[in-house]
Amino acid sequence: MPTTALTRSGSRAADQLRPIRITRHYTMHAEGAVLIEFGNTRVLCTASVEEKVPPHKRGSGEGWVTAEYGMLPRATHTRSDREAARGKQSGRTQEIQRLIGRSLRAVFDLKLLGERTIQIDCDVIQADGGTRTAAITGAWVAAQDAIATLLAAGKIAASPITGAVAAVSVGIVRGTPLLDLEYVEDVACDTDMNVVMTGAGHYVEVQGTAEGAAFSRSEMDQLLSLAEKGIAELVLLQQESLRN
Amino acid sequence: MPTTALTRSGSRAADQLRPIRITRHYTMHAEGAVLIEFGNTRVLCTASVEEKVPPHKRGSGEGWVTAEYGMLPRATHTRSDREAARGKQSGRTQEIQRLIGRSLRAVFDLKLLGERTIQIDCDVIQADGGTRTAAITGAWVAAQDAIATLLAAGKIAASPITGAVAAVSVGIVRGTPLLDLEYVEDVACDTDMNVVMTGAGHYVEVQGTAEGAAFSRSEMDQLLSLAEKGIAELVLLQQESLRN
Amino acid sequence: MPTTALTRSGSRAADQLRPIRITRHYTMHAEGAVLIEFGNTRVLCTASVEEKVPPHKRGSGEGWVTAEYGMLPRATHTRSDREAARGKQSGRTQEIQRLIGRSLRAVFDLKLLGERTIQIDCDVIQADGGTRTAAITGAWVAAQDAIATLLAAGKIAASPITGAVAAVSVGIVRGTPLLDLEYVEDVACDTDMNVVMTGAGHYVEVQGTAEGAAFSRSEMDQLLSLAEKGIAELVLLQQESLRN
C-alpha cells in the first residue's frame, strides 16, 4: 500500500462522513418530504401514503413499502438522458430503487401498517457520489414523518417502524479504506461497497464490488468496520433531525 | 358578473403576480441552473451546453435550443405516476416541453449560437399552478448563464440571445380576470390562457382554452392586457436577477 | 409591410376559405362518418358511440367525448413514419388530438350524454395545411350524426350538443393576414394561429405561435377578426351539410 497520504476534499479524515444535512418538510404536499445532503450530493426523499396495496398484498391485512429513484438529467457533470423521454428506466435505476425498497421494508412491520402503501420517491437534485446511500438514509426520515401523519389521524395505533435504517458507502482508494466516497473517489476506487444497517447495528444489505482488483477478506473486514462507524453516526443525525 | 369580491391567497390583487424568486446557480454542474418560484410553485431550470446538434441541423452551421419538462411524482397534491416508470411521457408533458422549446427559440439567433445545442431541463419540484410559465421564465435566465459560459470561454463572439422572453398565465375565475393563477384558481377558472411574450412586448405564444364556458372577444382582450402587465414585471425581475 | 400583392392558389382572396366539402356517411360502420375537405386537405372524421366511460367518469352519470388523430404515412409530400410501427405517437399528434377532444367537449353537455363515450377519430387521408382545423370542423358534424343515432334509438331524450364548434387557421405571410392557410403558406408564415369558436361566436381555443418574428397586439387583433369571419362561414356549411 502507498505511503503518500491521500488528501480528501475539505480535509476530511479517511473515516469521516461528509457534512450531512437533513431538511424536513422540504416540499409541502408529501406526508414526508426530506432533503438530505451528503456533502454536495442532494436527494429529495418523499414518502407518500396511499390507501391501497399492490395485488400481491390485497386482502392480506398487510401493507407495503416501495421506492422509486430518479436522477434529474443535469444532476450529474454531463447531462444524462431523461429516462421518461427514453421510455425506460436503466438497469442501474432499477437496482437502486429495489435496494431502497428492501432496506426500508427491513424496518417495517407490514402488519402494523395495515393495508396501505408507503411510496418512497428519491430524486437526485445534485449528484456527487453516494446517492443511493443518501436516499436510504433520507427516506427513513421521510417515512417517519409519513407514519406520524397516520398516527396523528388515528389511522394506526402504533408505529410500524421497528427501528432505524441508514446506509453509507465505503471503498478502497489507492490502498486506503475510505468512508462515504464522493464522486472523484468513487471513480478512483478499486473496491466499492454499499452497506445498509439498522440502528441496532445489524446488516440489512451489503453490496461490495471489485471495480479494479479483487479484494481480500482483510480488506473486506476493514470496510465493514468503517461502514459500521459511519452508520452509527448517521443514525444519530436521523434521530436528531426528528427531534427538531 | 358577480359583485362579491374574490379573495386571493396572501391578499393578492387580481392583477398582481405571486411573490417571484429567482435563484441562480442552484445546482453546481449545469452551465445555467435556476430555481424559479412563483409563490409555492418551484421549478428547477437547467441549461446545458452540448457540442452537437440534432440530425436536422447537422452541417447547417446553426445550433438548436430544445427543452424537456418533468414533474417529480410528489410535486403535486396526490402523487402522480413517475413517467420514467410508466415508460412514456404524457401528452401534457410533451405539449409543455414543446412550448418551452419554441418560446426560447423565439429569442435565439441559431446562426450566432453555432452548431451546438442549448438543452433546457425544467423539473417541477413543487407545483401550485403555473408550472409551464414559471419554467419558461426561469429557463430564459438559465439560458443566459449558459451563454455567458460560452462567451467567457471564447466559443462564441456575441450572444445569440436577441431579447428576453417570459410567460404568465391569466384566467377568468367567477367573472374576474386574474393574473398568475395558482392551483385552486386554475381549477376554478372558466378560461385559462398562457401567454409568452418578448421583452419588447410582442407575442411569442398565446394559448387560451375555455375550460367551462367559451369566452368573448372582450374577455380575451382583458386577459391579454393583464398578461402584458405581468410579463413586463417578470422581465424586470429576470434582468434584476442577472445583475446579481 | 410589402406592397407586392400575394397570390394565393385558385386566386383566393386573403380572407377567403378554400373550397370546403363535407361528405357525410363516407364509411358505413361508424355512427358518424364524415369526409371533410378544406381544399386539398382531406380528413376522415368518424364518431363512434361506446357504451362505457373512462375510469374518471365511472359512476358519475356523465359521459365523455375524446378524440384520436392520425395521418396516413403518405398523406404528406414525403412519407412520414407510421406511428404504429414506431411504437408511439409524436408530441404533435398528441397535442392535436387533445385539442380536438377539448374543442368538442366545449359544446357537449356530458350529463345529457349519459354514461357513454363519443370517440372521435380523425384520420388525415391527404394533407395540405390545416388538418387540425378541418378535423375539428368535420368531427362536429360526425358527432351530430352519432348523436342522431342515439336519439333515434331512444337512448337519450335530448341532444347533449349545446351548439356548433368549428375551427380555422389564420396567419401572417409576408405581412399579410391570411385566412385558412394551405401548406405552402403555412411554411412561409411568420405567425400561425389556430382558432376554435362556437356557433355563438365565442372562443373555445386560441393557439397562436410566432414561427418567425414575434407578433404585435394589432396583428393579433387582425388575425382574430379574420378567424371569426371564417368560422362563421364554416358553421353555415356545417348546418347546410346536416340538412342534406
Next chain:
Amino acid sequence: MPTTALTRSGSRAADQLRPIRITRHYTMHAEGAVLIEFGNTRVLCTASVEEKVPPHKRGSGEGWVTAEYGMLPRATHTRSDREAARGKQSGRTQEIQRLIGRSLRAVFDLKLLGERTIQIDCDVIQADGGTRTAAITGAWVAAQDAIATLLAAGKIAASPITGAVAAVSVGIVRGTPLLDLEYVEDVACDTDMNVVMTGAGHYVEVQGTAEGAAFSRSEMDQLLSLAEKGIAELVLLQQESLRN
C-alpha cells in the same frame, strides 16, 4: 354437404368476385396511390419511392420492396384500438404486412430497381372481409405507377416488375366453396384460404387455415381452382386500370 342453396349478398354466384373498383391517383402526394374496392372493402394503397435501402441491402446494388398495413380504427363494425395509441402493431398486422411485402417482391427484379426502396402502405378505410387480398392486388397497381415515375424521370432504364401479382380469399362455408369472402362469410367459414398468384398462374403464397373442422385434400383442390379463376379475373382488371 347441405343441399340448401347458400345466398350471397348481391346474388353473387359461389365462384364470383365482388364488384372490383380500382381508382388510381386517389391521393396527390404518393408516386402511386390506388384506392381498391372489393365490394365494401376499401383499401388505400400507396407506393412511395425512397432513395435509400435498409441496412441489409446497402452497397448491394439491389433495391428493396416492403409494406406496411394499417386499419383505421372505425374501418370495422366495432371500433378497434388505434395501434399507434396502443404503442404496438398486433401480430395480425405484422403477419399481413409481411405477406404483402413478400408478394410484391415475388414479381420484382431488385437488381433492376437499383438501390432504392418501394415502400408500400396499405390502409384500410372500410373493412368487409378480404382486406389483405385487396391490399396486395391494389398495391401492385400502385407499384406500377411508382415505377412509371422512375422510368419517366430516367432513373431506371427498364421496369423491375417482372409480371403481375394479385390475391384473393377462398373458403368453405357450410360445405360450399366460395370465392372472395365478405365479412359475414369469413366469420361463418370452416376453412379460409388466401392465395397469391402471378399473372402467369403460379403460386406466390398459399395460406390455408381450418377455422373449424380440418379440411380434406379434395376440398383443398376445389379451393385452389376457385382462387385461380378469381385471380385471373383480378389480373385482367389490374391491366385494364393501368390502360386508363
Next chain:
Amino acid sequence: MPTTALTRSGSRAADQLRPIRITRHYTMHAEGAVLIEFGNTRVLCTASVEEKVPPHKRGSGEGWVTAEYGMLPRATHTRSDREAARGKQSGRTQEIQRLIGRSLRAVFDLKLLGERTIQIDCDVIQADGGTRTAAITGAWVAAQDAIATLLAAGKIAASPITGAVAAVSVGIVRGTPLLDLEYVEDVACDTDMNVVMTGAGHYVEVQGTAEGAAFSRSEMDQLLSLAEKGIAELVLLQQESLRN
C-alpha cells in the same frame, strides 16, 4: 428439373424425415415438458395448466389453448438479439406462435377443457431448420401430458383432445421436392411449405411461400403428398412416445 442427384446430410432420401427424438419430462416443473429433436433442431415444448382464461372466454364455460415461441439468442449460427432486451417480439416470432396456437386448438374441444388455459411454450435450444414444425409436433405431446395430469386429478372427466396434430416442412430445392428441410436446404429452396395435419389426415394449416420462383399447381401437389407421408410418420412417433 436437374438430373444430378442432390445429397442430403446423413444420406437422407428426399422423402425421409431427419432422426426424430421425443423426450418427455425433460424439465420437472411443467405439467407437460417435451424436448423434441428433428435432427439438430431441438425445441423445448412445455404445456402449463392455468386455472384461468383470457377475457374473451370468461364466463363462457370454455377453456383456451395458446402458445408462445422463443429462440435462445445463440440457438442460431450467428447470435440474434434477445427479444426481451429489444423490448418486442419480431413479426416472425408472432407469426409462429399464432400458428402453433391455432394448430393445437384445432384438436381441442374447448368445452371439455373447462374454463382453464393450456399455455404452450416452445423455446428453441438449437436451430437447424423446421423449428416451427418441430414445435407443433412436440407441443402436442406436451399437451397430452398436461391433460393427463388434469384427468389424474379428477379435474376433467374426459380428454378434450380430439386427435393428433403434427407438422412438417417441405420444399423444392434445385427442382427436387424434399421432406423436412434442414437449415442449408431451407436457405437454398425456391419454395417452402409448412403443413399441419391431424392424425386423421386432414389439413389444419398450409402455408406455402415462393422464396424464389413462383410454383406450379403440380409442384404444389407433390409437396402436399410428401408432407402427408411425413406427418403420418410423425404421428406414429408421437403415439409411441406416449406409450413409454
Next chain:
Amino acid sequence: MPTTALTRSGSRAADQLRPIRITRHYTMHAEGAVLIEFGNTRVLCTASVEEKVPPHKRGSGEGWVTAEYGMLPRATHTRSDREAARGKQSGRTQEIQRLIGRSLRAVFDLKLLGERTIQIDCDVIQADGGTRTAAITGAWVAAQDAIATLLAAGKIAASPITGAVAAVSVGIVRGTPLLDLEYVEDVACDTDMNVVMTGAGHYVEVQGTAEGAAFSRSEMDQLLSLAEKGIAELVLLQQESLRN
C-alpha cells in the same frame, strides 16, 4: 439458535455443494456452450465472439465482455411471464445480468482481448435456486472455450483471461448457515448472500440481503467462510471440466 438438526435434500451437509455437472459443447453453434447444473438448477451458458464493441469502447483497442440472462417461462414452479412478450426485462433480470457481466470482466484483460466482444447468454432451463451463481460459474467455462477458438484461429496471441471466477450462494436458515441454497431453502432463509470470488480466493462481488431479520457481523463472517469453501470446490470442478 435451534438445536434440531436441519435436513437437506439428498442428505447434504450444511457446508456441502449440490451435485455439480458441467457439460461443454451442449449446443453446436456458439463458440462456448456450457450446460451447468447445480442439483436441479440447469443453466445454459453460451459465449459468443462478436467482432465489434459497444460505442464506449470503439477505437480504444480494448474489447468488452457483457452478459444477458433469461429464464424460460416454465423453468419455475408456476409459469412466469415471458419477458419478450411483456416487452421488458424485469429489474431482477437486469440486476442479474449486470452482475454476471461485472463478474466475468473482473478476470478479463480487455486490452489482450482486442476490439471484440464476448457476449455471454445465460438461459435458465430449470430453476431450483442459485441460478445466478450457476450462471457465473458456467459462463466462465463457456468464455474459456470461446477464447480457445480465438487462440486457435490466431486472432489473439495470449489468453485475456487472468484467472478463474466462480460464484455460490450462502444463507442462514433457521439459525444454520448453509452453502448453495436450493429453492426451498432460499424461500425459508433469513439471510441470503451471493458471493463471487476469483480462483485466487479474492472477492469480486458480495451481495448480502437480510430477507427476514438483519444479520450480525459474526453471522456474516460464517457465511463468508462457507462461501470461500464452496467456491474453491467450484473452481476445481471448472478446471476439471476444461481438461476433458
